[in-house]
Every structure is written in C-alpha cells, then in structure tokens.
Amino acid sequence: MKKEHVEQIQNVIEAAKGKDIKNIFFVACGGSMAALSLGEYFVTKDTSMASFVYTSNEFIHRAPKALGENSLVILRSHSGTTPETVDAATYAREQGALTVAISMDVESALCKESEYTVHYNYKDGSDAIDGEIGVYYTLLFKLLNLLTGEEKFLRGVDQLSKIDQLIESNQAKYKDVADAFGKKYKRDKVIYTMASGAYIHHAYSFTSCLLMEMLWIHSNAIHSGEYFHGPFEVTDYDVPFLMVVGEGPSTPLDQRALDFVTKYSEKVEVVNVKEFDYTGVDEDLKEYFGPALAGPVLRLYADGLAEHTGHPLSVRRYMWKMEY
Template sequence: MKQDQGTLIEEVAGATETQSVKGVEMKQEHAAQIAAVVDAVNAKKIDNVYFVACGGSMASLSFGEYFLSKEIEIPSFVYTSNEFIHRNPKSLGENSLVVLRSHSGTTPETVEAASFAKAKGAVTVAISMEAESPLAQAAEHVVHYNYKDGSDAIDGEAGMFYTLIFELLNALSPNEKYKRVVNQLPNLGNLIEKNIEQFSEAANEFGKKYKRDKIIYTMASGAYIHHAYSFTSCLLMEMLWIHSNAIHSGEFFHGPFEITDYDVPFLVVKGEGASRPLDERALDFVQKFSDKVEVVDIAELNYDGIDEDLKEYFGPALTGFVLRLYADGLAEHTGHPLSVRRYMWKMEY
C-alpha cells in the first residue's frame, strides 16, 4: 500500500523542533528510523501485525494493538515474548510485521523472539533505549529513545511510539485523522506536564490514605486495561510489593466482585470511549460496598490543543504519567522507594 513519502514523517520532524540542538537531532533521527519502517511496510503486503514484549513493555505495546484492531481490518496480536516463540503462531511469516520492545534492549526472551520472527521472514522492528542493544541487533529495524542525557526523558518515548503507531496506521489504511494525530503529538510534552500538575495533589493524598494497605485492586477497560496491568504488575507488585490484580471492568461481575467489602481498596480508571459504561457499572457497585474507592477519570484530563475527535488517542498516552504519580504517592508515604527489588537483577532466574 504505497504512499508519497514526503508526508507525515517530514511534517512531524519539522513540528517537533526545539531550542536544543541535541533534541532536534534526536527527533530527526527518530523520523528517519520511523520512515524506514514505513518504507518496509509499504514494500510488502502486510497480512498481520504482532506486538511482542514482556511486562511493562508488553503493556505499552498493547496500545498499538488496541488502535490497530479498532481502526483497520488487518488482524493484530499481543504476545509475551516467550510464549510467542513456544506457541509459534501459524500465520507468522514473510507478510507479518512484528514490533518488539525492551527498555534496556537486553530482555533475553524478547531478543530471542526478534531472531525467531526475523528467521520466519517477518518485518521486525525493535523499540529500545539503546540503538546498539542486543534487541536492536536482532531486529531488522530499530526505533530508539534515550534517557541518558535527558533530551527526551519526558515525552520522547511516548511521542516516538505514538508517531510510529499512527504512521503505521496511515501506511496500512490511509486516513487524514492519523495525519492530524501526528501533527498534534508535539503537544504531548506540555500536556504531560499540565496533567502531572493537575493530579499531583490527589495522587499524594492517595498515597497518604492507602500507605498501610497490603492489597489494592485496579480496575479498567478498553485501552486503559493495559495501564491497569502495568500499574499493578510493574508498580504495585514489582516496585512497592503491594498485592494487586488488574480487573477488567467487563469481567468484574463474573467472579471478582465477590471480594468487594467495606475495607477493600479499589483504584478505578474511568475511561473515555466506547467502554466507559463498563467502568461506570463496576464503579457504581464498588462505591456501594467499599469505603476505599479512588477514581482516575480520563474525561478530566487536560487536552489543551487537541482536536475533540482525537482525544481518545491521546488519553492513553497521558494516563501512564498520571498513574505513576499514584505510585509515587505510595512510595513517599510508605517510605518504600520504587527502585528497591528483592530478586530482579540480583540473581539468575
């Protein structure tokens, strides 16, 4: 599905220039890397798309699958890296696009998954902090971000990933709204800062209120169930050692609601979009029977500068930064730094 290559990439590269020469150079590098991926996709008839990673990286890639499955007819899938290899999907082949992600670029299962997919003839794209990481070396294409010099520590990773996703959407099924999303992504850094300021007090109060709770359930649906997964698995369980579970609002009444009681805490992410009624139904129930219910309402996010019909695409890009504040609040009031681990990186496993 070919399209003129003087398109979205060039526009976003020009729109995202900053006063920092380093920042400009990195954004231009990102644009070139994404353009190479788009060229590779346009050179083939892509029949399916796989998003492959582990943990928080898998959660972040899941937003790509959410948007692709919502917007276009080409099937897309999310796999944890090891299962991707062992299950060996039948449809994986030379007409597949496989997007893999690892922050460090060293996650062994994901590196192996890249080699596995490449050997099948798939177009492989690695997303990593390091351009020369093992994951980047194993994949055909790489799109990298950099935290080390602070040049894109706030919005670079998110902006880069969303640019990639919407460039891919536009390549696979051209639509003017994808172009508008890319054009408005330079607003992301400013919006992140505004929403951090808006939610910081509520997040701090959350930490103060729940600092002694040993279990906190997180509930969401739609795109935001991926945030709930990341929040529970990577922040509450991994970093804070608080028992948790990400409950899909649509599944709440099919088992999990039996644990609801007056002293059971819930953090409900009330999404904006098609699945919001699912969240509202579950929220109504827990508010009747639990005295410990906190709500992050996505409709209350600051979307300054974003077209009304594009807010549904920007909400997921902003929510992770807001939820991180809630983990920071718990860390502050429990005295448990988010950097502490028992096992991770300390032994072979």
C-alpha cells in the same frame, strides 16, 4: 522530534509499504508489553488487520501459525537486553517476518537482532516527544494512517508536539490527589486496579510493575467488563480499588463497574480520563491521547505510595540480583 527518530520511523513505514502485511504482532515483556498493547487495541479497533499481543517467551513457544513473511513484528525492550525478547526477534526473522525493535539503546542486542530500530531518548534532558511516549505514538499514528488512509492520524502526529505540555499540566492536576492516595493507602496490603479498553494495559502495568514489582503490594488488574463475572465478590467496605474511567468506546463498562464498586467499598479512587487537559487536541483524537497521558498520571500514584510507605520504587528482592 529529532531528525534521527523521524527517519527511523519513516524507514519502518516504507518497509511496511513494501511488503504485503497481513497481520501485526506486538511482542515484549512486562511494562514494555503493556505499552505495546495499545497498538493492538487501536489496530484491531480501527482497521481490519489481524493483530496480536504476546509476552515474548510464549511467542516463541506457542509458535503462532499466522506468523510468516506477511507479518510485521514490533518488539520492545527498554534496555534492549531482555533475553526472551531478543530471542523472539531472532525467531520472528527466521519465520520471514519484518521485525522492528523499539528501545533506548540502538547498540543493544534487540536492536542488532531486528531489521529496523526505533530509538527513544531516556533521562537525557530530552522532551517527551523524543521519549518513549512520543516516539511510539508517532510510529503508531503513521502505521494507522498507512492502514486506514485516514488523515486524522496525521493530525495526531502533528498534535504530539503538545505532549510535553499536556503531560506536565495533567501531572500538576493530579499531583496532590496522588500524594493523598499514597498517604491514605500506605498500610494497605492489597490494592486492586480496574480499567478496560485502551486502559486495561495501564491497569496491568500499574499492578504488575509498580504495585507488585516496585512496592511489593499484592494486587490484580481487573477488566471492568469482567468485574461482574467473579472478581466483584471480593468487594467490601475496606477493600481498595483504583479505577481508571477511560475515554473511548468502553467507557460504559467502566461506569457500570464504578457505579457498583462505590456502593460497597469506601476505598475507591478514580482517575477519570475524560477530565484530563486536552488543550490543542482535536475531539476525534482524544481517545488516542488519553492513554498517552494516563501513564504519567498513574505513575504519580505509585510515587505517592513510595513516599508514604518509605519504600523506594528502585528496591528489588530478586530482579537483576540472581538467576531466574
């Protein structure tokens, strides 16, 4: 990892050490919020620290009472220009919180509005370790180490050096499967996604940002644990589901949903995170690396749909084109 990224992350950790942090807020919109949600999952799973995820505009309007000088607020915007997230940074600072911006542009409004910046490289030929996955995971592992004192998170930082090879090997493993998915479902107007635990944010992101935003395909992200509390009534032989079976404590929820949906639908596709290549990753860290690898793998499924529908992922009807 580049020295500048290491220093930025360490500055955040030192700042957190210097404050009596009582809670952590993860604040962003869309895909950025989905990416940050992973932090809330592991903070609440592995520590006694209170943690929350907010979409930026609601963060401001709800004005959570827990927000204050003992809060750490981590915000993310890819461009650093998302107005709601910039405003959220302003609001958090006004409440005395420690604010950290994650963005590809250190000169962006979000970075200027926040006390600390964690920058990642994007499409400049850099390795993934200096991209959004490597940088965010390094920050998260170091934060978890600070909160728990567990050395496994420092091993996690070291093993992130393998993230490029792991992404490459897993994408190679799923490339043909994802292309076949695109060919098979190119005429379907509705595709549901299902996951739980650390992977529900992937289902949300795939649904909202890839299927709905980029491909204009109707969808809904269903939590595996909630599938039997209403959503399973839409299941039929010709209804497509993309199921993420995770690596971690909530895997039984996914398996239960998978066992049912495959009985009644002939259109179930599965991404089994347990089958990923984890070469060089310790057994007790697989559940942390799984989500880092699932995103790049799921992206291939969207690429497959784009290829076979002839609908480029870059096409928009409204976004960036009009007032909203």
